Amino acid sequence: MSIPGTGATKNETIVLQLFVAGEESHSKIAVNNLREICDSHLKDRCRIEIVDVYESFDIALENNIFLTPALIKVSPGPRITVFGNLSDTSEVLTALQFGDS
Amino acid sequence: MGEKAAYEELEARLGEAEKIIKALRSGQGDAIIGDKNIYLVRLKQMEEALQKSREELEIRVQERTEQLSQEIDQRRSLSKRLVETVEGDRREMAMYLHDEIGQMLTTLRMELEWSGNGTGEPNGLSNEKRERASARILEILNKVKDVSRSLRPGLLDTLGLAPAIRSMVEGFKEVSGLRVHTHCNWLDETIDPEKSLALYRIAQEALTNVAKHAEATEVFVTLIRKNSSFQLSVEDNGNGFNYDELEKDNSDKGPLGIRIMRERAVLVGGDLTVESKIGKGTNVVAEIPV
Secondary structure (H helix, E strand, O other): OOOOOEEEEEEEOOEEEEEOOOOOHHHHHHHHHHHHHHHOOOOOEEEEEEEEEEOOOHHHHHHOOOEOOOEEEEEOOOOOEEEEEOOHHHHHHHHHOOOOO | OOOHHHHHHHHHHHHHHHHHHHHHHHHOEEEEEEOOOOOOHHHHHHHHHHHHHHHHHHHHHHHHHHHHHHHHHHHHHHHHHHHHHHHHHHHHHHHHHHHHHHHHHHHHHHHHHHHHOOOOOOOOOOOOHHOOOHHHHHHHHHHHHHHHHHHHHHHHHHHHHHHHHHHHHHHHHHHOOOOEEEEEEOOOOOOOHHHHHHHHHHHHHHHHHHHHHHHEEEEEEEEEEEEOOOEEEEOOOOOOOOOOOOHHHHOOOOOHHHHHHHHHHHHHOOOEEEEOOOOEEEEEEEEOOO
16 A cells, blocks of 8 residues: 655655553554554554553653553654554554545 | 634644544543553453352352251251150150159058058058158149149140140149139130140240249230131230340340240241230230141
8 A cells, every 4th residue: 555645755754652551452452453554554664662651651641642542643744643452454544644545 | 822723722632532532432442541540441341340240149149048048947957856855755754754653652642541441550650640641642643743744735635735725724823823814716626736736835935934034913825716827825914025026037036935935836837926015014926827
């Protein structure tokens, strides 16, 4: 799948932050789903940072994270947040503005 | 910040709030980040855990109920055996007193009287002394008969409950000096012997209690045949006592005599109630199904 209309050039790195709550079930599912989405659709362009709110509570607060799992597209802009376990791939891609326009 | 920017920021926050609510509604949230704490979203697990613990509790309650029910059955059957043993012993004692001792005393008395009839045996006893000894033996004989009767009421077997109770009441009147009135609204009906004996013993125990504790002057013993039960009531005009009816349900409470009377009633399928108020006398009522 291509990455049309995102404002990102083909080689620009996509930085994603995934806030999880330790080993909770939806958090674990979100981690797996994210890795798959990146491998399948955003090959080699993804930089995923997993933030465990149990360990980095202040970072969660700084980022105004109210619920986990929460995926933040840090760059390229705009900054977008997606909540949930990311099971619906097309929905995630659309939300992150990576879908076919 | 200009108005437009402020508005856009508000919209952004509302949009985010909507996303959070949507995620929670679809059950995809793990944890809610508070100011100082992390709150795990656990509704489904909590419901399942609650359901499971409810089911386990039900099972345990059922097992415990069965266990208790068995224990009650065991205790009842033990009670029954104890009562049978006691009654058996009493029967034997009554027979021994009547047959052996009674016989010996009668023989002794007869020998004493014959010895004064000039049949040829000098024995050195004056007439006066002989007569006194004979009277003394008669006294003892009567006492033996009394004891024998209270141990095993022969009338119960031959004539039935009402006559047996009237006879017992006569004896009680003599010994206690109380005024006792009996009333019975059936005469000839034969009652199951176990039930008959239970009612007799309850009446006996209740009267004994009146004599010992009540400080009464008058007692009413009533036997009523109702539609499907026999009711025995022993009511006195004595002191009464503080008997909390609630205590009757707790098998470890209540005076021993009352517990025993109740047990006798229960063993033959009936029940016993005690009504008493300080200064207003006591009424013991046993009801036994036909």
